[in-house]
Amino acid sequence: MSPRSLPPRSAPSRRADRRASSSGVATPSALSVIVVGALLVSGVAMSLPAFAQPQGGKAELRREAREEWLEEAEAAGDRLQKAIKAAGREAETLDARISKAQEADEALGAKLQLAQAAGSQPAPRPAPERPAREGRPAAEAPQCRGRLVVEGEGIETATPDxxxxxxxxxxxxxxxxxxxxxxxxxxxxxxxxxxxxxxxxxxxxxxxxxxxxxxxxxxxxxxxxxxxxxxxxxxxxxxxxxxxxxxxxxxxxxxxxxxxxxxxxxVSDEKDRLEAARQAAVKAALARAELLAGAADARVGAILELSETGISMPGPRPMFARAAVAESAMADMPIAEGAQELRATVTATVELCQ
Missing domain, CATH: 3.30.70.2970 (Protein of unknown function (DUF541), domain 2)
Incomplete structure (x- = not known):
């Protein structure tokens, strides 16, 4: 009988074989594991006749020694079965990895064929352009290497109620x-x-x-x-x-x-007045930064730091201090509440750009 001719292997299979051979990783074989287990069992079995040799004229194998070695042979057989199962799982995992590698290789080959058919490689993705400030061309990127620290104060005037x-x-x-x-x-x-x-x-x-x-x-x-x-x-x-x-x-x-x-x-709405003073202080600080930067032929960039350095609220204004009061004079006692100023101060650190 003439030997059967084997079917030709596909290109992805040959590439997978080449990758497996080039990486130096051998596929674990269940047969090799079985052979090793059989050798282990046979080694245990070959040691049994040592107890069958005549010792002191006695030819019978001691029953206790035989039972002990039989138990060891059974344990070796169990370990062999576990090794066979582990080898099977490793083989399945390796097959799955090889299959994924083949799919990735085929996808890459398809992309290369499309690129070659188009006659050129894909164009690189253009980098996004930074928006230009007023009066500066878009192609000219500003250079912000300096810092400017300014203070601003906001004042809210209110009539006490x-x-x-x-x-x-x-x-x-x-x-x-x-x-x-x-x-x-x-x-x-x-x-x-x-x-x-x-x-x-x-x-x-x-x-x-x-x-x-x-x-x-x-x-x-x-x-x-x-x-x-x-x-x-x-x-x-x-x-x-x-x-x-x-x-x-x-x-x-x-x-x-x-x-x-x-x-x-x-002032009854003191909290709202202070918030308005804080907002005015921030606007004043940024306006001062623009003024100073313009005098230096520069521009203001991003705000790097912004902190509140203080608030000022008017305190009590004593009018009487433990003085006896004449009843006839109190009915026409004039009260001048005046005006109060609530102040807020902030410090801002901004970029200085050319």
């Missing part, structure tokens, strides 16, 4: 308990008068309560002697209509207030 003031009431008595009782009654009358003047309850709070002894220091060499006790308390009031301050002060003094202190003004 909130007034804060403190009213105090004091009492004097021979004993501390009596002094506290009298002061408590005076403060209660003061609180009722403030609420009756139209101030909301949540806009009134107690800020101070005090009790102090009164000493007689008329004699130089004698020890000071307590002759009385003074007690007092203060109420902090927020008035949201500045024009009503005169009427409020009159009502408080008629109710027994002995002092007015801590008059100050505020």
């Amino acid at each position: 909130v007034l804060r003031v403190s009213f105090g009431a004091d009492a004097r008595a021979e004993g501390p308990g009596e002094a506290l009782a009298q002061a408590s009654e005076a403060v209660k009358a003061l609180l009722d008068a403030v609420l009756a003047a139209g101030v909301a309850k949540e806009d009134v709070s107690t800020t101070q309560v005090n009790l102090n002894p009164v000493y007689d220091r008329s004699e130089r060499n004698a020890a000071p002697e307590i002759v009385a006790w003074e007690a007092g308390s203060s109420l902090a009031v927020t008035l949201k209509d500045v024009s009503k301050f005169g009427a409020l002060a009159t009502a408080a003094t008629e109710a027994g207030a002995t002092s007015i202190s801590g008059v100050s003004f505020a």
Whole structure:
């Protein structure tokens, strides 16, 4: 019988064979693994006759030694089966990799054929153009190698529409308990008068309560002697209509207030005013940067850093400091709230471009 002629192998198969041979990686063979396992089992089996040789005239193989070696032979057979399964899995993985490589090779060959048929290679992708600034051609890319640090300030002017003031009431008595009782009654009358003047309850709070002894220091060499006790308390009031301050002060003094202190003004929308001042500060900083860069025949690039360096809000402006109040003078007491400035300052670092 003449040997059967083998069919010609395809080009991708030959390329895969060439890659496998050139990479030096041999395909694991299940037959080789079986041969190694068989040699292992046969080695165990060949060692059995050593126990079958006559020793001291006895020709029988000891039963215990035979059973022990038979167990080792079974274990060797199990290891052989595991090795055969592992070799099969590795072979399947390698076949899959070879198949993917063949597909990639065929795809590359198809692309090369298309490129050759077109007569030229694909044109490279053009790089995107950077937008040009005003007055500069698009082909001329700006060079930004310098830095410019500038400051800007924003100012918001507002007329205060909130007034804060403190009213105090004091009492004097021979004993501390009596002094506290009298002061408590005076403060209660003061609180009722403030609420009756139209101030909301949540806009009134107690800020101070005090009790102090009164000493007689008329004699130089004698020890000071307590002759009385003074007690007092203060109420902090927020008035949201500045024009009503005169009427409020009159009502408080008629109710027994002995002092007015801590008059100050505020703006109700202070947060919004500060935000507007910050925005104005940023615009002022960038405008200053443009001015300085233009004087140096340069341009302002990107903003590298921007930070707020400070804010300024007007503080309280005291008008009275623990002074006794004349009731007849408070009704016509003029109040000039003036204007307040809220300031914000920022520092900006920008690129300086030529």
